[in-house]
Amino acid sequence: MILPSILQSAHQWAAKVLVPGGIAIDATVGNGHDTLFLAQQTGPDGQVFGFDIQKQAIDNTYKRLVHNNQHHQVKLFHCSHHQMQEKLPEQLGGNVHVVMFNLGYLPRGNHQLVTKPDTTLKALEAAIYYLMPGGLCTVALYTGHPGGQTESDQVIRWASSLPSRHYQVMWQQFVNRHQAPSLLIIEKR
Ligand SMILES: C[S@@+](CC[C@H](N)C(=O)[O-])C[C@H]1O[C@@H](n2cnc3c(N)ncnc32)[C@H](O)[C@@H]1O
Known part of the structure; x- marks a missing residue:
């Protein structure tokens, strides 16, 4: 099979703009797979910032980074991603x-602790503020858990209303799978 999964696809898009010394944010670190990828792509001179509301996720991610010797350039915040503007240096804006x-929820963790539309939308607004021109925001969306469909619908509605003069927005999904996850990609012009 050559078509990528949603998560592989997110990495493939991100790899197109990540450079050594680059800056990245993982808004939902979970078990750290994406954070590790971002750290590897940006390298020892890069900067990666990660957020999660669960201590278990922060710990799992930190362990994964240390195990791969990629923890030096990563700063993890145990808080909600909608607080990113309180935590990140101001000069990151536009860079x-x-x-x-x-x-969604932490795989192998507490399935009740899921992302919520209200805080997700606030975090997305903050995220696109931080993007540099040509920068990408990827959003993996799930509909199979309670509240997932509502969150996905609200995110797509929000993204659809972004002005096309400033953002290009694409939405990817396998259309012949029940409750298939989907991937939103926002590119800042
Ligand atoms: C699908 S998992 C992320 C998987 C992760 N990217 C990886 O590579 O392993 C979703 C994560 O979002 C976290 N989460 C839920 N609400 C959040 C919020 N408001 N701010 C930040 N993280 C949140 C959950 O705790 C969970 O760890």
């Missing part, structure tokens, strides 16, 4: 190559 969101 971030990639922001990744992987919504």
Whole structure:
């Protein structure tokens, strides 16, 4: 099979703009797969910032980074992603190559602790502010858990209303799979 999964596809898009020394934000670090990818792509001179509301996710991510010797350039915040503007240095505004969101719950964790439309939308507004021209925001969306469809619909509605003069927005999904996850990609012009 050559078609990528949603998560592989997010990495493939992100890899197109990430450069050594680049800056990235993982808005939902979870078990750290995406954070590790962002750290590897931006390298020792890069900067990666990660957020999660669960201590378990922060710990799992930190362990994964240390295990791969990629923890030096990563700063993890144990808080909601909608607080990113309180946590990140102001000079990051307009300078971030990639922001990744992987919504839903922590795999192998507490399935009740899911991302919520209200905070997700606030975080997305902040995320696109941080993007540099040509930067990408990827959002993996899930509909199979309670609240997932509503969140996905609200995110797509929000993204559809972004002015095309400033953003290009694409939405990818396998259309012949029940409750298939989908991927939103926002490019800042
Ligand atoms: C699907 S997982 C992320 C997977 C992760 N990207 C990886 O590579 O392993 C979703 C994560 O979002 C986190 N989350 C839920 N609400 C959040 C919020 N308001 N701010 C930041 N993270 C949140 C959950 O705790 C969970 O760890």
